[in-house]
Amino acid sequence: MKSRNWSEVEIEAMRLFYPDTLTEAFARAFDRPIGGVYAMAARLGIQKSAAFLALQVVGRIDAKHGKSTRYREGQPARNKGGPGSQSTQFKPGRRSPTWKPIGSERVSKHGYLQRKVTDTGRGKLDWIEVHILVWTTAHGPVPPGHLVTFKDGNKSHIALDNLELVSRTDLMLRNSVHQYPPELVAVMQMMGYLNRRINAKHR
Template structure:
């Protein structure tokens, strides 16, 4: 990768740098204003004999000025007189427990738009009584451009008319849980995913009732199927969550194979982390 070329400073650049420096602005502000990096600003300032006091030590006299004038005067004016960035003045005032007074906040010097719609800056942008909006007469009930009206959802349209709608009783294989699912309701108050239930759980509940807390219904070893007609009660069993964990833990595998599974998991995590970082970059 080639190195970036150094900035070529012109006479106008030097004049701007001197003006901003004399105005009490810090390196960060000047770098943003001149579209440059802080390192370049520092280097050129040294060449021009300009010094930035990044670690300003406040004197008792300056603290006294701040206490007397900060609550009722614009901070920019104080910063200009003290030869410091506005941010440093605000930071010092906060450390001293100083805040702007209510009188200052209510004045025009604060630059704040006052409440009550009495501020001229507030009312200047308001629509006046009798003002005709630019789109008057153009937006009518049912108005649409092109073929928009043909594809819009109509008010009161039932879910059964949606292109993606499937009727109750539809079955599908859940790719994540890897079990056969069946749609059991169209209730709009229920989250769409919850409108589907595992078929094997429904079969077990049809014989034994609700699944007890802390237990799940699973297929017996070698009995799993995705065909609804083949999912019968003799293929199913009820186990606790702890038992299900013990059956599926990686530690049941041979030691070498368990190690391979763990390494694969670590590799997948690293790949996803790098892909995420690459996407953010």
Template sequence: MTPLAEQALARARKIFSPGADDRALTRKFWTAADEHRLAELYADTPMPELISVFGRPDYAIYGKAASMGLKRSAAYLASEHACRMRRDSNVGEASRFKKGQKPWNKGISFDCGGRSVETRFAPGTMPHNNVPVGTERVTDDGIRQRKVRDDGPAHRRWKSVHSLIWEEAHGEIPPGHIVVFHDRNTEHLVLENLELVSRAENMRRNTFHRYPPELKDTIRQLNKLKRAISEASDEKQDD
């Protein structure tokens, strides 16, 4: 990325950083015209320019492009603007560890002083809030989970019960797939109500584009009304 592009990206990100004006942080809904323009520009336009055109932070543009299935062109990926996305490049190679290189702190014991040695967890010690394997809980999204192990990272110790039910009948869930509920009722935990779908298919089912034209138009009109109310509220506060 060129210095000029980096400066433009830094200025754009500053607009959306914490502490910025409330209006800059107000959520902006994507209109059909926005989507059409993004589809035209995304393949070859550098991110700083996209931020300027759409008035949105880079993560919002990346997310929208992903949901629409948009990709960067081969020409863009080969250009200087692609930076770490650039194909056949080795960005950051100079700062990587070389094979056989030892870290500076290898073999150095760390001592915080005081009573730190006495109060450390001994190997194998479990925290006071640990629960036994088999315990179940319900997430904020209404998904029932069951603890399946005590070791490993926290996110691997729990597994959704509906996935366990499906795996018991059909085997391990293949990579890139998830188990969903036919009737969308997360409390209806029976095999007949479960379906294996790809993550891409699940995303398509849950996007705006799956709705019929009439409902899409209604949603757009509702979003316009929300924006108008928000703008009127801002103007009233300014007065």
């Protein structure tokens, strides 16, 4: 997947709030892998504040925290195959019992109808939401940082006139903030504020 450049809004939010906010919150708000958030923080020279690291929720109370569950050097992996495990492994060229042909449809755990469009064996590439296929057929690829949503909120009402393209930031701000954790709400609100400030600067 092609990497997505960081926007001015995201970088400013990182500088202001990353030191005192859970990294997972940024990853969810910006729709980025958590490793990418850590990498950008390193590039910007931003670190978590001492006060934040002292919080119990971070799981870094002291160097001994979690020591008993860590792997030791030379310790075999728990999921390493043991004697007789070869009998349960798939033979080369043999398909999984859950395999479906291209064109098959299923409902995802989030309630979206998906269609199999390729057979690479990688679920995120092979299965695409049908409403996205409908949108992209009519309008082309979905721009980075945007989502195709249902105007009436009904995920089963897949019709072009019921679909709209919205930015992830606008969608998060549009939804009730009460369903999100407090640290994510703070990031979302700040992103909206920074967007307005930057847009005003460029007018």
